[in-house]
Amino acid sequence: MTRSIIENPAPLQSNYVPSEFLYRDEERETLHTFMSSGSSGVQTLFVHGPRGTGKTHHLLSQLEDCPGSAVSCYVPCHRFDTQYKALKQLYRAVTQEEPADGHHTAALQRTIENRTRATEVMVVLDELEFILHNDGDDLLYFLSRLDTDLSLVLVSTTIDDLGDHLEERTFSSLQPETLTFEQYTAEQAYTILAERARAALEPQSIHRQALTHISSTVQNLLFDLHWLRTAAEAAGGVVTENLVVETRERAYRTYVTELLDPLSEHHDLLHQAVTELWMEREERLLTGDIYDQYQDLCTVYETEMLSHRRISDFLTHLEYLELVDADYHYGGDQGKTREIRPPENLFSGQEM
DNA sequence: CATCCACCGGAAATGTTGGGAC
């Protein structure tokens, strides 16, 4: 093995915080204003936009150097996907104590309510759709009625209009402002990647065309960073465009692995089932076929299989993470079903 | 017009776990 061209791996990680941010001045300004204005009562900011546009990234970086609130709590809802689990995270942040299971939701709510009265609290619910999917907006309704100075940030990739997903009473008492993160342009993606490459790699170790290829193919920065890192790790001396093309599938796999990490092995198997079936057929996949393939994989890996109903929910999780595209058919020659594809923009469909 | 298809998704049922009251 030849020596690595990576001098400093950190800038190729998704959680890397650069000394200077590019292109998101307005969005950062909005976030900063919202997070540092200790207004009284509950104020809500709804942040949405495609995956890999920096929503979480900018939020977390500002949460760190914005210690304005007495209590601040970041909840990634794909890990904490019920009201109860999210409340436990909040309880931990408020009391500094480890919450135990077995309490009643109402008891957790009461403690949180009492301990936060007239305090400044910051709560971020990332990947909000996961919690809405399980428990509806009960948690949001509870938060909206807290008698405290709460700054609530709601983040979602797949929801564009929050009003469509909340009860009216919740929506109207939250009165959310909206902040949209637009997709990066290919040029912007190029500049950001070039900056990361400069900070991470040996000088002169990547061809301009290699970066152009990545940034013009996919504008999801999270994916692009996986791609760049994978190519750099595979490079003998210089990252060429050819090498980038060759490493795309491997990069896609590490990207998927990162996204699925907080979820279960069944999500993994299900994703694998979709990928395998697509390689085989290259045409629309129906839920039933995917379930059959999933069952086969369970047999191969000697894993106990879950029910159709459960897997249907897990498929929705993959949709939320944009690891599959789905068209819903209500009627038509196949009756009521979903037509599933791998994400067109990320998945090129070479050897797997 | 009845029935089938192939699934969606709400709701009830099941078994497990842990806290709290006695």
Place this chain on the structure above:
DNA sequence: GTCCCAACATTTCCGGTGGATG
């Protein structure tokens, strides 16, 4: 320790859906 309760993950059940088929 025993009993009760709530939350959770998951299964089981079932009422839609709307074109195709007979």
